[in-house]
Amino acid sequence: MNSFQKKLLAGLIVLAVVAPVGIFLPAAFNAGDAWGEWSTETLEKMIGFIPAGLKKTADLWKAPIPDYNLGDEKSSFTTQALSYILSGAVGIALCALILYLLSRFLFKKDD
């Protein structure tokens, strides 16, 4: 990694640290879910029922850190903000690791 690339990496870490802006701003401006990304409960409130197929598949997967939050929706802002920063760090680490392994694999097969 050259010095310019190190600077970029530092920039990414700064992005992760300030990422809670991404949960603070929507809360401050009273904005809800992204369009089409409603929970089944929210959708039921909007249209009066939960579509049958959606109901069956909506909770197919239990993500280890759902919504980038180690607490829940009622947790304090501090908990949510720290979870968000940690999620960003986990994201950086996993992205770097996976693409490093992938490029090693692609390189190795090169003849």
Place this chain on the structure above:
Amino acid sequence: MHIPDGYLSPQTYVPLYAVFAGFLAAALRKLRKSLSSKTVPYLGMAAAFSFLIMMFNVPIPGGTTGHAVGAGIVTLLLGPWVAMVSVSVALIIQALIFGDGGITAIGANCFNMAVVMPFVALWVFKLVRGKAAGGWRVSAAAFLSGYLGLVAASLVTAVEFGIQPLIASEGGKPLYAPYGLEIAVPVMTVEHLVLFGIIEGAITLLVLRYFLKNDPESVYVMKEERV
């Protein structure tokens, strides 16, 4: 723009998985040929950048939220194939670890944000830039490539949502995403046209200018012309 589980019918998400797999295989083949030791650190950083930028939810006051994706700038810096692989990795991590975007919708989400967006961004940049080596044309091309890349991704996503009531209903009731094209398309494209796309365009422009100043040799879209 991360479609959750349950919003797409199998007749939508299965073909999109197949289409995405085809593009991903092609991208990995391209990468094998073009990978150099200098670009390897950039791959992980590109994925991480996209991952992080998607965490910055921007509110429409009293309404919905949205975010930039970063696929436009990654395309300009590293090319559409690298963008495809790195943005896909970010999206797959978001789905598996953070439940952002469904497991069944990974193919769809990667197709929208990691396939459609890079190619639209590249095409728009080339079209607007023409033969300019710098100046306002390059800046306009950068802004518009991010802007229209994101708008195109939102349009494709909206079509996937909007066709659900048409192709998967029972007794007049939708089985999956409940809103038709007449709602999904205007809502999603307009919110990206008036707000989220502008943010994507601004990020694309600023980051490109930063790279042109500090590491111009590595910028994919400017390099191509010289070959």
